[in-house]
Amino acid sequence: MISSLPSIVSRLRLKQLRLLIALDEQGSLHRAAEQVAISQPGATKALHEIETTFGASLFTRTSQGLAPNDLGRCVIRYARLIHSDLAHLREEMIGIVQGHGGRLSVGVIMGAVPQLMRALTGLREKQPELSVEIVEDTSERLLSLVDQGRLDLAICRTSVSRRPDAYDCLKLFEEQLVLVAHPEHPLVGVANVKLAQLSDCRWIIYPANMPMRLLLEHEFSQAGLEFPRYPLETASTFSMLSLLQQDARSVALMPREVAGFSQGFGMIGRLDLQIQSRREPYGVIVRHASQLSFPAQLLLEELRQESSGEPVV
Template sequence: MASRLRLRQLRLLIALDEYGSLHKAAEQVSITQPGATKALNDIEATLGVALFERSPKGLAANDLGRCAIRYARLIHTDLAHLREEMLGILQGEGGRLAVGCIMGGVPMLLRALTRLRARQPALAVEIIEDTSARLLPLVDQGRLDLAICRSSVSRRPDDYTELSLHREHLRVVAHPAHPLAASTTLDLAALGDATWVVYPANMPMRLLLEREFREAGLEFPRYPIETASTFSTLLLLEQDPNLVALMPSDVAQYALRHGLLCELPLRLHSATEPYSALTRRGAQLSAPAQLLLEELHPR
């Protein structure tokens, strides 16, 4: 398959998805309409399936076609990233950096990137915020230069090299109008019936909260709102004064400073697991990734 598919054929798939017309798609990739018809037939013959439904109104991708188009777009994007990175190497600056990060590491990462971009203003940067479980496969696939997360969630944590180590502190936060916002002391039982905004299941911050409830002899809240998004967590808390959340201190600090949230005086007994900037074991860091690593530990 790899030897038979051509880049122009992949571009044709993308154009067909965008225009739904063989004639317009052919114009977009600078080939004749008969040439486009032949190219599409060749693609479908190579894959052994029909990718589009034909009708008098044009072409519409079926489920298999949408799958093929998605991968065509990924390959097209990767080639654009290849060009950016090669230009950066040739010019001795700039290039491209793709980095993943869990919620708690976002403020630290953004501070480091601000310093890095002051040194390398031509640098193109992609940031993906997600859980460790979703970031590690992207590291495996080479789609991230490095990820700031925890390798412990992987079944093979030894597959990764930890390049730096960072401690995380957590706070329980809520809207300033939360019924318990004025409390001077709280125990977990007081929040047992609250609706919590929590990290997805089996992630370290979620496991810590579950352990807190278990050790307090309490049932974990039955109907939590699950999200790995910092922005969603902040907006949920801002819009509903009855919600509470466990949030990394560095992330919460911004909202606390601007009066968007308040900290509830609940002392946590469990220690959080450190997170790391990590990459695939044996992988060589790109120049921009090496510079970012330096900025994560400024002198």
């Protein structure tokens, strides 16, 4: 039976986590013991204590050494996360002590990537020793990382959450959408394209219940058209661009700034079709009543100034 959380917290030690990581890397108790600078009997005893702490066997003994089982792989994964978090903690503490640098983790949805890149460029000019982690994902997944404390802030939407009141929105941004296609699509360059003209196209769309998918569904409904059958679904920018380049009949809905960047490299063409449905704004999101780190405060100011077009002084 898996031990209780208080029991694990009271008994688990950081050096034991280092041993788990070393075991995963070395596959041998002897070599793992050497890596963490303890004796083999000490490593054997430590592994027994770890498995007793969790209340489960974590490794399978084989003729080649030790191999983690399903529970072992799970524990090792979290051991690596804890080790990484401690490294990030040290980076941030050094930044605070020195008055510069530090670490920043920020999440972003696809449509906000160009805006974030401009803000980060300005920020890193002022804070060249700042270490930044960028996570691009859907709003739902980014909010989950905010909940876990793995992101300082996220640029996304809270409407996808069952608890939107669990977050504070520090700044709102409007997003414009455009319809894009393969550069050689027959309707690229045609004026006043109608949605009905695209019924036979091969659509690349966002997965169900994502805001951009819901907006596209609304567009088809308002036009009295059946939603495309057998589409390709992806939330990945790279996958969407790759698919558009592979098929001259493919079309997709995309944030205007992302489309403009891709079009500048000849990767896609833009269709002259007006999107009637109103797009929900996205915002800079943090956990409710949380205190922003100093680097996060600087990034927020850069985002505010970038959106207003005024220089940050």
